[in-house]
Amino acid sequence: MHFSNIAVAALTAATAYAAPVEKRAAKVDELVGFAAGTTGGGSGAGTTVTSCAALTTAAKAGGVIKISGQLTGCGIIKIISNTSVLGVGANSGLTDSGFQIRKATNVIIRNLKFYRAPAGKDLVDIDESTKVWVDHNDFSSIGITGDKDKYDGLLDAKHGADSLTFSWNKFHDHWKGSLVGHSDNNAAQDTGKLKVTYHHNHFTKVNSRLPSVRFGTAHVYSSCYDGGISGVNSRMGAQVFVEANSFTNVANAIITNLDSKEEGSANESGNLLVNSTTQITKKSTYKPSYAYTVDPAASACSITSKSAGVGVVTF
Numbered sequence: 001m002h003f004s005n006i007a008v009a010a011l012t013a014a015t016a017y018a019a020p021v022e023k024r025a026a027k028v029d030e031l032v033g034f035a036a037g038t039t040g041g042g043s044g045a046g047t048t049v050t051s052c053a054a055l056t057t058a059a060k061a062g063g064v065i066k067i068s069g070q071l072t073g074c075g076i077i078k079i080i081s082n083t084s085v086l087g088v089g090a091n092s093g094l095t096d097s098g099f100q101i102r103k104a105t106n107v108i109i110r111n112l113k114f115y116r117a118p119a120g121k122d123l124v125d126i127d128e129s130t131k132v133w134v135d136h137n138d139f140s141s142i143g144i145t146g147d148k149d150k151y152d153g154l155l156d157a158k159h160g161a162d163s164l165t166f167s168w169n170k171f172h173d174h175w176k177g178s179l180v181g182h183s184d185n186n187a188a189q190d191t192g193k194l195k196v197t198y199h200h201n202h203f204t205k206v207n208s209r210l211p212s213v214r215f216g217t218a219h220v221y222s223s224c225y226d227g228g229i230s231g232v233n234s235r236m237g238a239q240v241f242v243e244a245n246s247f248t249n250v251a252n253a254i255i256t257n258l259d260s261k262e263e264g265s266a267n268e269s270g271n272l273l274v275n276s277t278t279q280i281t282k283k284s285t286y287k288p289s290y291a292y293t294v295d296p297a298a299s300a301c302s303i304t305s306k307s308a309g310v311g312v313v314t315f
């Protein structure tokens, strides 16, 4: 009892001179948006793995898989339907490895530190899959240096993937962030799909695709952007609603006429732009119909630097 009182007093004294205590409206442990209803492997204790071999075996069976420790060189692990992959504590994840979620539904990926995919691959690649929640992870590689195509995306969704929520992740030090829709020529498979909610993410030193969206629908809110050539890039008839984000030094924070043969559309509300510009050539009327809680742009960076990434929601 005495010890905890002393600890609280010490903390109060220390924080009196530090940054204001985080004021946050959104809950930090809640699934919101297009992936609502995703349950992954359910609520059981599951299997805890500490090696690539054990992870590969566990992934074939699905269910709840907990990774303990940072595993290196697992290659690309296929994740099947009805699976949750969760990191234990604040220092668990994968190096020189990645996940592919292909032709699957109902998958959760949380609290994992993903560092550097095998060359030419994505850290997490979602194809022809629905109901995927990617939350409180850390994605990075070697930085904006060398050949920009050496590593592919940090978190990509393609081939008609749908009903996705990417929340409270940190993305940093990489060329190509998050690609939604891989080709101008894939309208038949992608139109009406590729619906993604991005919220409370933290992007620092990622060059582009934050995200890039072709054909699909994206809602991007309460996120922090620091640096980049393009932020939210809407292409090929995609519609995006970009709300209450903080953009600092992002050359094209929101843009609708870059890189594709047809433009996309966008609407924006309540964003904070510092040394950043928007180029919206076509206005979108899209508004999400689900319930969600926005934190204001002015708080997006302080909130996500503290409450996004690994070690916040732990298993």
Ligand SMILES: *[C@@H]1O[C@H](CO)[C@@H](O)[C@H](O)[C@H]1NC(C)=O
Pocket (backbone or CB within 6 Å): 081, 082, 106
């Ligand atoms: C996933 O779980 C649901 C509900 O239990 C079940 O109906 C479905 O068959 C499972 N899917 C696969 C591919 O195992």
Ligand SMILES: *[C@@H]1O[C@H](CO)[C@@H](O)[C@H](O)[C@H]1NC(C)=O
Pocket (backbone or CB within 6 Å): 248, 249, 274, 275
């Ligand atoms: C804005 O850009 C100018 C010129 O590049 C730079 O000097 C300044 O530090 C930038 N401001 C911020 C907030 O990064």
Ligand SMILES: *[C@@H]1O[C@H](CO)[C@@H](O)[C@H](O)[C@H]1NC(C)=O
Pocket (backbone or CB within 6 Å): 267, 268, 269, 283, 284, 285, 286
């Ligand atoms: C864009 O969003 C704002 C804020 O929600 C809204 O008032 C406006 O009507 C929207 N624009 C269009 C074209 O829908």
